[in-house]
Amino acid sequence: MSINKDTVKYTAALGRIELSEKEIEHFTGQLDKILDYVHKLKKVDVSKLEPTSHVLEMKNVYREDKVKPSLPVDDVMKNAPAREKNLFKVGKIIE
Amino acid sequence: MRRLPRLVAYASTQVNKLTMELNKLSAHELIGLLNKGDISHLDICNSIIDSVDKKDKSLNAVVNFDRDKVLERAKAQKGLPVFIKDNICVKDELTTCSSNILKGFRPPYNATVIEKLLKANAVLMGKTNMDEFAFGSSTETSCYGTTKNPWDLTRIPGGSSGGSAACVAADSAIWALGSDTGGSVRQPAGLCGVVGLKPTYGRVSRYGLIAFASSLDQIGTLTKDTEDAAILLKMISGHDPMDSTSVDRPVPDYAKLIKKDIKGLKLGIPKEYFIEGMDKEIKQSVLDAIKKLESLGAVCENISLPHTEYAVAVYYLVATAEASSNLARFDGVQYGLRASQVKGVIDMHKKTRGEGFGDEAKRRILLGTFALSSGYYDAYYLRALKVRTLIKKDFEDAFKKYDAIITPTSPTPAFKIGEKTQDPLTMYLCDIFTISANLAGIPGVSVPCGFTKSNLPVGLQILGKAFDEETILRIAYNYEQATDWHKKRLIF
Numbered sequence: 001m002s003i004n005k006d007t008v009k010y011t012a013a014l015g016r017i018e019l020s021e022k023e024i025e026h027f028t029g030q031l032d033k034i035l036d037y038v039h040k041l042k043k044v045d046v047s048k049l050e051p052t053s054h055v056l057e058m059k060n061v062y063r064e065d066k067v068k069p070s071l072p073v074d075d076v077m078k079n080a081p082a083r084e085k086n087l088f089k090v091g092k093i094i095e
Numbered sequence: 096m097r098r099l100p101r102l103v104a105y106a107s108t109q110v111n112k113l114t115m116e117l118n119k120l121s122a123h124e125l126i127g128l129l130n131k132g133d134i135s136h137l138d139i140c141n142s143i144i145d146s147v148d149k150k151d152k153s154l155n156a157v158v159n160f161d162r163d164k165v166l167e168r169a170k171a172q173k174g175l176p177v178f179i180k181d182n183i184c185v186k187d188e189l190t191t192c193s194s195n196i197l198k199g200f201r202p203p204y205n206a207t208v209i210e211k212l213l214k215a216n217a218v219l220m221g222k223t224n225m226d227e228f229a230f231g232s233s234t235e236t237s238c239y240g241t242t243k244n245p246w247d248l249t250r251i252p253g254g255s256s257g258g259s260a261a262c263v264a265a266d267s268a269i270w271a272l273g274s275d276t277g278g279s280v281r282q283p284a285g286l287c288g289v290v291g292l293k294p295t296y297g298r299v300s301r302y303g304l305i306a307f308a309s310s311l312d313q314i315g316t317l318t319k320d321t322e323d324a325a326i327l328l329k330m331i332s333g334h335d336p337m338d339s340t341s342v343d344r345p346v347p348d349y350a351k352l353i354k355k356d357i358k359g360l361k362l363g364i365p366k367e368y369f370i371e372g373m374d375k376e377i378k379q380s381v382l383d384a385i386k387k388l389e390s391l392g393a394v395c396e397n398i399s400l401p402h403t404e405y406a407v408a409v410y411y412l413v414a415t416a417e418a419s420s421n422l423a424r425f426d427g428v429q430y431g432l433r434a435s436q437v438k439g440v441i442d443m444h445k446k447t448r449g450e451g452f453g454d455e456a457k458r459r460i461l462l463g464t465f466a467l468s469s470g471y472y473d474a475y476y477l478r479a480l481k482v483r484t485l486i487k488k489d490f491e492d493a494f495k496k497y498d499a500i501i502t503p504t505s506p507t508p509a510f511k512i513g514e515k516t517q518d519p520l521t522m523y524l525c526d527i528f529t530i531s532a533n534l535a536g537i538p539g540v541s542v543p544c545g546f547t548k549s550n551l552p553v554g555l556q557i558l559g560k561a562f563d564e565e566t567i568l569r570i571a572y573n574y575e576q577a578t579d580w581h582k583k584r585l586i587f
């Protein structure tokens with residue numbers, strides 16, 4: 001077993017996804033199988049390898065620190081599920 | 096080349112009759128007719144609209160299409176019509192990644208590729224269906240339902256750009272944009288019998304492409320032939336200050352350069368891409384194609400890319416890790432779905448994401464979150480990045496000696512709808528031949544190279560050096576000129 005139900009529940013909480021008991025059950029089985037498959041990477045000696053997080057050989061990309069026009073606030077806010085003035089409105093954060 | 100002179104002559108005498116069939120022509124043929132003044136861009140738009148009206152009920156390739164809006168747009172834009180995958184932002188038009196969590200989302204800006212297409216006078220036709228957030232190889236994870244393969248409506252078109260590929264294959268599009276993170280342009284192109292090009296990472300701006308895996312994603316093209324791929328690539332390529340990973344290099348005139356012959360080009364045939372259990376007819380078609388390339392003067396040699404066997408494992412850790420991070424933005428605050436009946440903000444995030452994401456999106460977020468989580472990061476994510484270095488090096492070594500690499504695009508032809516949905520790992524293995532190119536950042540193109548006995552298309556994949564789209568398109572173009580596969584169309 002690479003992964004169990006508790007780990008899936010914990011991971012779902014980290015990823016902020018509510019799952020039903022049934023989903024936890026079926027994801028546990030599927031993820032276990034997938035992790036078993038990726039364990040083939042254990043065969044590789046990685047001790048002397050550098051990680052490749054990006055393929056391009058570029059370091060920092062700079063631009064001039066100039067103020068340019070931004071999108072109109074109303075355009076940006078128009079997809080908001082809830083809005084108050086120019087703010088995105090959500091429920092209470094601090095109890 | 097199709098018989099363009101005959102068509103031109105035909106058009107000038109019988110324009111009305113021809114306009115009904117304009118949807119069947121390639122972009123470069125249509126550009127020729129437009130330049131001569133034999134047809135108008137409205138004729139082309141109308142023939143595409145008619146084709147969509149007639150076929151899309153059975154194909155389900157288009158997810159946002161408004162006939163009146165298209166005709167309105169065609170008043171200002173006088174170029175060729177184009178379809179756009181539903182994960183590329185078009186200002187004020189529904190852009191949903193085929194996901195319930197983005198239902199109703201209308202971006203406040205255009206992706207850079209859209210701005211470039213508009214500058215080239217393109218008429219935006221609508222959005223095409225895809226796997227939810229591009230998570231899939233069959234278009235079955237879309238919230239709008241599966242797209243069907245035009246060659247056999249009981250089969251999948253491939254994915255995730257299945258809608259774009261099916262539209263082009265069914266002549267419901269002249270050409271279309273897709274995106275390719277692990278094969279999502281090349282694989283559906285192969286399974287639908289069209290040309291699918293994934294450019295080098297950094298060649299085309301990703302600004303406005305809704306991110307799946309930022310180190311792998313690249314916008315690509317789905318076209319009827321290679322010349323069209325060359326034309327469309329030039330239109331959308333180039334440096335963009337809005338995408339810091341887009342590269343500032345000149346954009347060659349691909350359409351001109353690809354017409355040079357391929358005599359003396361050195362092509363590597365990697366043994367790891369002819370695996371046990373792959374479809375025999377596919378293997379045969381690809382071997383025949385290699386012979387054809389040799390007859391055109393290319394020198395083909397067997398090579399090895401020894402770390403290929405790790406590609407799928409590396410990919411499904413790296414891609415899901417990046418996806419889990421990118422998809423954190425869908426939290427019910429700024430756009431898209433927000434769950435009702437919630438207790439506080441955290442509960443709102445969880446319920447919104449639980450309701451809004453489909454099965455495959457949840458699975459990938461879970462896998463990626465797991466691979467990045469404390470205690471597992473080194474063993475999974477970091478290890479995968481290190482093995483990625485080996486996969487990239489395999490290609491660097493091969494390209495010291497070879498100009499391009501030839502492989503099949505997929506191990507099997509299009510499979511039946513529902514055949515692989517119960518077993519995610521089997522689905523992930525569909526991408527076995529396309530994934531490495533994304534991990535290494537190199538360009539790849541799939542071109543039609545045959546049909547199985549049951550009349551399903553087979554794709555030939557040509558992989559090239561970084562920023563050398565020219566050579567792979569040149570090989571594809573020369574191959575096309577010597578074969579008829581790309582001309583085979585459906586009676587549909």
